[in-house]
Amino acid sequence: MKRGKGEPVLHLYCVRRSHDAGPAGDLEGIDGAPVRQLFAGSLAAWISEVEVGPPTLDRLRQHERVMRHALRSTTPIPFRYGQRLLGDEEVRHLLEEREADFTSTLEWLGDRVEMGVRITPGEAKESQPRHPSLEPAKLAGEAPGTAYLRARRAALAEAEVARSAAADLLDSLQEWLADLRLPAVQSPGSGPEVAVGLAHLVHRGEVRIYLDRIAELRSARPDLRFVVTGPWAPYSFV
Amino acid sequence: MTDAGAANGGWSAELAPDDEIWSDGLDDEHTLVDLVNRLLDKGVVIAGEVTISVAGIDLVYLGLNALLTSISTAREHLGRQVGGEARQG
Numbered sequence: 513m514k515r516g517k518g519e520p521v522l523h524l525y526c527v528r529r530s531h532d533a534g535p536a537g538d539l540e541g542i543d544g545a546p547v548r549q550l551f552a553g554s555l556a557a558w559i560s561e562v563e564v565g566p567p568t569l570d571r572l573r574q575h576e577r578v579m580r581h582a583l584r585s586t587t588p589i590p591f592r593y594g595q596r597l598l599g600d601e602e603v604r605h606l607l608e609e610r611e612a613d614f615t616s617t618l619e620w621l622g623d624r625v626e627m628g629v630r631i632t633p634g635e636a637k638e639s640q641p642r643h644p645s646l647e648p649a650k651l652a653g654e655a656p657g658t659a660y661l662r663a664r665r666a667a668l669a670e671a672e673v674a675r676s677a678a679a680d681l682l683d684s685l686q687e688w689l690a691d692l693r694l695p696a697v698q699s700p701g702s703g704p705e706v707a708v709g710l711a712h713l714v715h716r717g718e719v720r721i722y723l724d725r726i727a728e729l730r731s732a733r734p735d736l737r738f739v740v741t742g743p744w745a746p747y748s749f750v
Numbered sequence: 751m752t753d754a755g756a757a758n759g760g761w762s763a764e765l766a767p768d769d770e771i772w773s774d775g776l777d778d779e780h781t782l783v784d785l786v787n788r789l790l791d792k793g794v795v796i797a798g799e800v801t802i803s804v805a806g807i808d809l810v811y812l813g814l815n816a817l818l819t820s821i822s823t824a825r826e827h828l829g830r831q832v833g834g835e836a837r838q839g
Contacts, residue, residue, distance in 0.1 A: 584767040592793035716765040741784045747792035
């Protein structure tokens with residue numbers, strides 16, 4: 513069956529148990545389409561009709577708003593953005609086929625939510641240019657190639673120091689939170705800065721404790737910048 | 751609250767559904783970076799098990815490049831604001 517551009521397909525948000533509260537009647541999903549539930553066995557999928565199109569930031573936000581609406585009441589299994597099915601039958605088939613898998617994941621997740629923390633060094637010591645071509649120094653009599661290689665070696669050494677600093681940050685963060693025994697996933701670095709990111713799975717009742725602990729670490733380490741985001745649906749743990 | 755993982759999700763008084771912690775925040779730059787990383791790179795993938803609109807997927811990835819480019823530009827901008835250096839072009 514061929515689908516053309518502009519023809520509606522079903523956009524998947526998340527899966528929960530069929531007895532969990534459904535979306536509010538006026539909940540709008542992507543492009544303002546109403547969000548509805550589709551049931552199969554013990555599960556319910558949250559879906560809306562969508563016209564095929566690129567993932568604009570607006571659409572990602574709309575997707576996330578639906579996810580947070582679900583997350584507020586019960587932790588869902590979030591789908592990755594951009595997966596569309598052609599009709600109710602396909603969604604039902606998906607739920608039936610993966611029921612055991614989804615059910616045990618929901619059980620394991622329980623009431624937990626995902627929190628994210630990113631750490632970067634605060635005021636970087638910008639004593640040297642990062643890129644060898646910026647290196648102004650030309651020692652008398654040194655060939656440009658030699659100067660370049662020397663600078664390149666210095667840059668690589670600097671990158672190595674940065675990597676090991678990042679690993680240290682990660683260790684101290686994990687150590688700091690060790691007693692909370694949170695499942696953790698390292699999140700992708702962000703950009704050229706030295707940065708470490710971790711996603712944690714935190715019980716709702718412990719989110720405040722988690723935030724307090726990061727705040728304490730922040731006061732203890734004024735040399736670092738901390739960014740905490742969440743609560744998220746458990747994207748990194750499913 | 752050490753056993754808060756009950757299957758029926760008993761609510762903690764510390765995090766009610768109307769708690770301010772759920773406030774949107776989806777315009778915040780840091781949250782947006784995390785949002786993109788999560789929505790496009792995490793979460794359950796069903797590809798290969800069901801029929802997916804091929805045209806849709808292609809468009810998603812086409813659009814993705816444009817989006818990620820703009821995010822990385824935003825990051826560079828952020829990096830400069832906090833004292834980082836402009837990257838070499």
